[in-house]
Amino acid sequence: MNIAKIILRQIKTIRFNPKTAFLLVILLLILGLGLNSAFIPNQLWAQPSQCNHDHHDENHENHPAEHKEHDPRHELEHDDHEHAPMIDASHANDQCDLEHNHAPGKTAAATVCSGEAVHMSPAETKQFGIVVEKAAAGHLDIKTRARGEVRLNRDRMAQIVPKVSGTVKEIYCTLGDSVEKGEIMAIIESQELADAKTGYLSALKHLELARTSFKREQKLRRRRINSEQEYLSAKKDLAEAEITLSSNQQRLIFLGLAPADLKQLSSDPMTMLTRLVVRSPFSGNVINKNIVLGEALDGTTPIFTVADLDSVWIDLDLYLDNAGKINQGDRVTIPIPGTEESIDAVIDYVAPLLDPQTRTTKARMIIDNHNRNLRPGSFITAEITTGKVEASIVVEENMIQDVDGHKCVFIKDEHGFESRPVTLGASDGNRVEITSGFHPGELIVTRNSFRLKAALETGVGSGCSSPGHVH
Numbered sequence: 001m002n003i004a005k006i007i008l009r010q011i012k013t014i015r016f017n018p019k020t021a022f023l024l025v026i027l028l029l030i031l032g033l034g035l036n037s038a039f040i041p042n043q044l045w046a047q048p049s050q051c052n053h054d055h056h057d058e059n060h061e062n063h064p065a066e067h068k069e070h071d072p073r074h075e076l077e078h079d080d081h082e083h084a085p086m087i088d089a090s091h092a093n094d095q096c097d098l099e100h101n102h103a104p105g106k107t108a109a110a111t112v113c114s115g116e117a118v119h120m121s122p123a124e125t126k127q128f129g130i131v132v133e134k135a136a137a138g139h140l141d142i143k144t145r146a147r148g149e150v151r152l153n154r155d156r157m158a159q160i161v162p163k164v165s166g167t168v169k170e171i172y173c174t175l176g177d178s179v180e181k182g183e184i185m186a187i188i189e190s191q192e193l194a195d196a197k198t199g200y201l202s203a204l205k206h207l208e209l210a211r212t213s214f215k216r217e218q219k220l221r222r223r224r225i226n227s228e229q230e231y232l233s234a235k236k237d238l239a240e241a242e243i244t245l246s247s248n249q250q251r252l253i254f255l256g257l258a259p260a261d262l263k264q265l266s267s268d269p270m271t272m273l274t275r276l277v278v279r280s281p282f283s284g285n286v287i288n289k290n291i292v293l294g295e296a297l298d299g300t301t302p303i304f305t306v307a308d309l310d311s312v313w314i315d316l317d318l319y320l321d322n323a324g325k326i327n328q329g330d331r332v333t334i335p336i337p338g339t340e341e342s343i344d345a346v347i348d349y350v351a352p353l354l355d356p357q358t359r360t361t362k363a364r365m366i367i368d369n370h371n372r373n374l375r376p377g378s379f380i381t382a383e384i385t386t387g388k389v390e391a392s393i394v395v396e397e398n399m400i401q402d403v404d405g406h407k408c409v410f411i412k413d414e415h416g417f418e419s420r421p422v423t424l425g426a427s428d429g430n431r432v433e434i435t436s437g438f439h440p441g442e443l444i445v446t447r448n449s450f451r452l453k454a455a456l457e458t459g460v461g462s463g464c465s466s467p468g469h470v471h
Contacts, residue, residue, distance in 0.1 A: 117416035118455045131447035132412050135440050138394030140428045142387040143333075144325065146363070148316035152376045153366065156308035158281045159288075161301065163255050166190030166276065168295045173304075175289045179280040185304055186278040188297065193255055194273040200248035201266060203241065210234075210241035284308040309376075312369045314345070316382055317360040326350060326363055331385040334365075336373045343367065347384070389426045391433035393440055400424070400432065401453045410445040410452045411438060417445060417452050 120130065170187035173179055217234035220226040249262060256276055257265075288305030297303070314334065318326060328347050335342045351362040363384075367374060401408050401419070408419040422437030438444070445452060 117418045118410075118452050119416040128451045129448045130417075130445060130451065132443050133446045135393050135395070135434075135438060135442050135444045137390070137392050137440060138431070140389045140391060140394060140426050140431060140433055141385045142389055142426065143383045143385050143428055144322050145381055145383055146316040146318055146322065146326075147379065147381050148314050148363075150367075150374045150376050150378045150380065151313040151315055152287075152307050152309075153311045153313050156282070156284070156311050158284075158306050159302040160185065160278060160281070160304040160306065161299075162188050162190075162276060162278060162297055162303060163299050164188070164190040164192045164196075164276060164297075165299045166193065166274075166297055168291050168293055168297065168303075169275070171291065171293060173286055173289075175286055177286045179284060179286060179306060181280060181282045183280045184277055185280055185286075186291065188276040188278060189274045190276050191274060192299075193276050196248065196251050196255055197265060197273045200245070200252055200262070203245040203248045204266065207238075207241035207245045210238040214238040278303070280306055282306070282308060309372060310368070310370050312367050312374050312376055314365045314367055314374075314380065314382070316363040316365075316384075317358065318350075318363050319360055320354075322384075323350075323361050325386045326384055332365060333383045333385075334367070334380055335382075337375075337378050337380060339373070341373070343373075389433065391425065393434040393438070394431050395434060395444065396446065397427065397430060397432050399444070399446055399449055401449055403453060403456065409434070409437070410449045412443040412445065419453070419456060 120128070166188045167190075168186060169189045171185075172187075173183075173185050179185065214234040214237070217226060217231045221228070221231040252262060252265075253259070256278070258279070261277070284306045285308075286304055287307045289303070290301065291297075291303040316332075326347060328350055330347045332345045332347060333342050334345060345365045345367055347363050348366050349362075349364040351364075354361050395409065399409055400422075401410070403419045403421075406421040407424055408421050410417050411420050412418075420438055423435045425433030425435040427433070
C-alpha cells in the first residue's frame with residue numbers, strides 16, 4: 001500500500017494530457033489486481049471439494065442473484081482456484097472422509113473373511129434368540145429308509161360265502177357299514193338247508209327213542225327178564241342214533257348255523273326251516289358286497305367281505321443291500337400320509353425269500369389303527385433303526401451353516417461369536433456327529449445360528465469385526 005501512495009504523489013506533480021491519463025488508469029487497475037492475487041493464500045483457493053459441495057450448492061440456491069452478476073475479479077479468482085495445488089485438496093478430502101467415517105453413532109462395515117467374529121451385546125443376543133450351550137457327547141441311531149404299502153390285515157379279514165344254494169330273501173347291510181360280531185347281514189331261503197334241518201330233527205327224535213328203549217332193556221337185563229341179545233341190540237341202536245344226530249348236527253354247522261341256532265331249532269316253526277341267517281364273524285367294516293335281493297346263489301359265491309380296519313399291515317420292500325441289516329424286532333418310524341405325525345412300530349416278520357420279479361424281500365409290521373390314520377392302499381416311506389453310534393460330539397443338523405463353502409458351527413469365545421469349520425460324521429437325519437473341529441466343553445451356538453451367518457455375510461451394524469478389532 002505504501003508503493004501506491006508514492007505513485008499517487010508522483011502523479012500529482014506530473015502534467016499529462018487525456019491520452020496519458022487513460023493509460024495511467026489502466027496501469028493502476030492492473031497493478032491493483034496483481035496485489036490482490038499476491039495477498040490471498042493458495043489454501044483458500046484449494047478448499048476440500050467433498051466437504052463443501054453441499055454448502056456450495058446451498059449458497060448457489062440461496063443467492064442466485066449474486067451469481068448472475070459477472071465480476072471480472074471473480075473470473076480471475078476462479079482461474080486461480082483451478083490451478084491451485086492438488087495436494088492440498090486431496091489432503092482436505094482425506095480429512096473429510098475421516099470425519100465422516102468416525103461420526104458418532106456410525107461404524108464402518110468390516111470385510112467378511114475367514115476367522116471373523118460377530119459381536120453382540122447381551123441384549124442383542126437375547127433379542128435374536130441366540131442360545132449357547134456346551135458341546136457334549138451322545139449317541140446316534142443309524143437309520144435306513146424303505147418304501148412300503150399299507151395293506152389289510154388278512155388275519156382280520158373274512159369273505160362270507162353261503163354254503164347252500166338258495167335265493168337272497170333279505171339284506172341288512174351295505175358297502176362301508178360297520179358291523180358287530182354276530183350281527184345279521186342277510187337272510188337266504190334254501191331247500192337244501194330245509195332238508196338238512198329235517199334230517200337233524202329226525203335224528204334227534206330217533207335218538208330219544210333209542211335212549212328210552214335202551215333204558216328199558218337195561219332194567220330188564222338187571223332183573224334177568226330179557227336175553228343178552230335184546231340188551232345188546234338196544235345198546236347198538238342207541239349208539240347209531242347218537243352217531244346219526246352228530247352227523248346231521250355237523251352238517252348244519254358246516255352250512256352256517258351256529259350252535260345256538262341248533263338248540264332252538266326244535267322249537268322253531270316249520271316255516272323257518274328254509275331260512276339261513278348270515279351273520280358277521282367278527283366286528284369290522286363291509287368292504288365288499290356282491291348280492292342283490294332275489295339273486296340265486298350256488299353255494300360258492302362270496303356275498304360280503306368284512307375287514308377289521310383297527311389293525312393293518314405295512315409291508316416294506318427291502319433291497320439286497322438293506323435286507324441283511326434289518327431283523328425282526330428292529331424299531332421303525334412311520335410318517336402318517338397327509339399329516340406331520342408319525343407312529344412307532346417294530347418289524348414283526350422278515351421274509352426269507354426274494355420276489356423273483358422285483359428282487360426285493362418283504363418286512364412286515366402289524367400296526368394298531370384304531371384312529372384310522374392309515375388307509376390300506378396308501379404308500380409310505382419308513383425309517384428303520386438298524387444300530388447305534390456313540391459319538392464324542394453330537395449337534396442338531398440345523399446348527400450347521402455353510403460359510404465360504406465350508407461346513408461350520410458358531411462358537412463363543414473371547415473374540416465374540418466365531419465360525420469354526422468342522423468335519424461331519426454319521427447322521428440320523430436330525431442330529432449329526434462332529435469328528436473334528438472343536439472339543440467337548442466348548443461353547444457352541446445351538447439355536448438361531450443362521451442370524452450370525454447373515455451378520456458375517458453382510459458385515460453390517462455392530463456385528464462384525466476382524467480379529468483384534470474392537471467396536
